[in-house]
Amino acid sequence: MKKGDKNNSKNKDEALVGVLRNNGYKVTQGRISILEVFSKYHIPLNAESVSGYLKNKRVDVATIYRTLKSFEEKGILRRVDLRNDSVCFEMNDSHHHHHLVCKKCGDIEDVDVCEIDRLSKIALKNSLKFKLIIDHSLEFFGVCKTCNKV
Amino acid sequence: MKKGDKNNSKNKDEALVGVLRNNGYKVTQGRISILEVFSKYHIPLNAESVSGYLKNKRVDVATIYRTLKSFEEKGILRRVDLRNDSVCFEMNDSHHHHHLVCKKCGDIEDVDVCEIDRLSKIALKNSLKFKLIIDHSLEFFGVCKTCNKV
DNA sequence: TTAACAAATGCGAGTAATTTGCATTTAAAT
DNA sequence: ATTTAAATGCAAATTACTCGCATTTGTTAA
Numbered sequence: 001m002k003k004g005d006k007n008n009s010k011n012k013d014e015a016l017v018g019v020l021r022n023n024g025y026k027v028t029q030g031r032i033s034i035l036e037v038f039s040k041y042h043i044p045l046n047a048e049s050v051s052g053y054l055k056n057k058r059v060d061v062a063t064i065y066r067t068l069k070s071f072e073e074k075g076i077l078r079r080v081d082l083r084n085d086s087v088c089f090e091m092n093d094s095h096h097h098h099h100l101v102c103k104k105c106g107d108i109e110d111v112d113v114c115e116i117d118r119l120s121k122i123a124l125k126n127s128l129k130f131k132l133i134i135d136h137s138l139e140f141f142g143v144c145k146t147c148n149k150v
Numbered sequence: 151m152k153k154g155d156k157n158n159s160k161n162k163d164e165a166l167v168g169v170l171r172n173n174g175y176k177v178t179q180g181r182i183s184i185l186e187v188f189s190k191y192h193i194p195l196n197a198e199s200v201s202g203y204l205k206n207k208r209v210d211v212a213t214i215y216r217t218l219k220s221f222e223e224k225g226i227l228r229r230v231d232l233r234n235d236s237v238c239f240e241m242n243d244s245h246h247h248h249h250l251v252c253k254k255c256g257d258i259e260d261v262d263v264c265e266i267d268r269l270s271k272i273a274l275k276n277s278l279k280f281k282l283i284i285d286h287s288l289e290f291f292g293v294c295k296t297c298n299k300v
Numbered sequence: 301t302t303a304a305c306a307a308a309t310g311c312g313a314g315t316a317a318t319t320t321g322c323a324t325t326t327a328a329a330t
Numbered sequence: 331a332t333t334t335a336a337a338t339g340c341a342a343a344t345t346a347c348t349c350g351c352a353t354t355t356g357t358t359a360a
Contacts, residue, residue: 025307025308026306026307026308026355026356026357027356027357028307028308028309028355028356030308030309031308046346047346047347048346059309059310060309060310060311061310061347062309062310062311062312062347062348062349063308063309063310065346065347065348066308066309066348067308079233081231081233081287083229083231083287085318085345085346086345086346086347087346087347098273100273100274100277100279100280100283102279102280103284107279109277109278109279109280111273111276111277112276113269113272113273115265115269119263119265119288120290122263123248123250123261123263123290124250124290124292126261126262127250127259127261128259129250129252129257129259129294129295129296130250130252130259130292130293130294130295131292131293131294131295131298132292132293132298133250133290133291133292134253134291134292134293135290135291135292136288136289136290136291137231137233137287137288137289137291138269138286138287138288139286139287140270140273140274140283140285140286141283141284141285141286141287142274142280142281142282142283142284142285143280143281143282143284144279144280144281145279145280145281146279148281148282175336175337176326176327176328176335176336176337177327177328178326178327178336178337178338180337180338181337196317197317197318198317209338209339210338210339210340211317211318211339212318212319212320212338212339212340212341213337213338213339215317215318215319216319216337216338217337219318235316235317235347236316236317236318237317237318301360302359302360303358303359303360304357304358304359304360305356305357305358305359306355306356306357306358307354307355307356307357308353308354308355308356309352309353309354309355310351310352310353310354311350311351311352311353312349312350312351313348313349313350314347314348314349314350315346315347315348315349316345316346316347316348317344317345317346317347318343318344318345318346319342319343319344319345320341320342320343320344321340321341321342321343322339322340322341323338323339323340324337324338324339324340325336325337325338325339326335326336326337326338327334327335327336327337328333328334328335328336329332329333329334329335330331330332330333330334
């Protein structure tokens, strides 16, 4: 590993520590590791996947579930609903995006839809019951080219 | 019950029978009853709720789960993910709409967003991997006025 | 530094939603 | 009416997730 890489990695970790502190968390190795996984893999991950990526630095699955839920409540993670059998999350950073999911093989492609904020405002304006919209889900389900050939 | 009502009800059931036949299903009382529930209540329903509405005409919960899944695959029902602890469905008819869900009390308001087809086309056009988009999810999560007061 | 305390974790048991295997029943084709 | 594959009910199994509690750990303040 080159010096530069090491520093980058260190800086990145320091940024993650900052995220934890800003949200009033104790800084534990487990939470840092979980954040590292999400900041490395920009794909929807469920508790089991996170656990898999944490092989070496083992964190109990109950802790992972608790952490994911808490991170979501704080807005550090966003929940992503892909209509599979588990709840997935992604880092909730500036790189906000949605997904196209293959109904056959489950393959995922990111989708940038810049108009969702506008739609959200329209929805709120037309709403009778609601005063505040915090989040939204927007995912597309289809068939990928590979599966379509079969 | 008036004659007219009876006829309407009968016609409705015949329409539902048609739905089953068109999809290659055997026409069973259970499936008709389940379709009746969805065509009567235009709100997201999970297996348990359906079971509740079927009180008199009891259908086993395993059968309900099997039926819902199968109906979704056929496109008769749409899956609706409201981020609660069970999978919900709605009739997939012309009355297509989305939802605003209160994160605190779970109250739901329907949302009509007419631009989603356009977004879907844009997503497909920009996609590298996908050839076909079949469905999408779009739900908004927020806080309703009642809960916001507290 | 260290003492003290609340927060965080691990572990195991528990729960709720959903699925599955299989024997029985039933709709529909012949 | 007979036959057959599909559909159902029942009970057991599975899966994702949660909870209680004893122990550990990070942070605060002396």
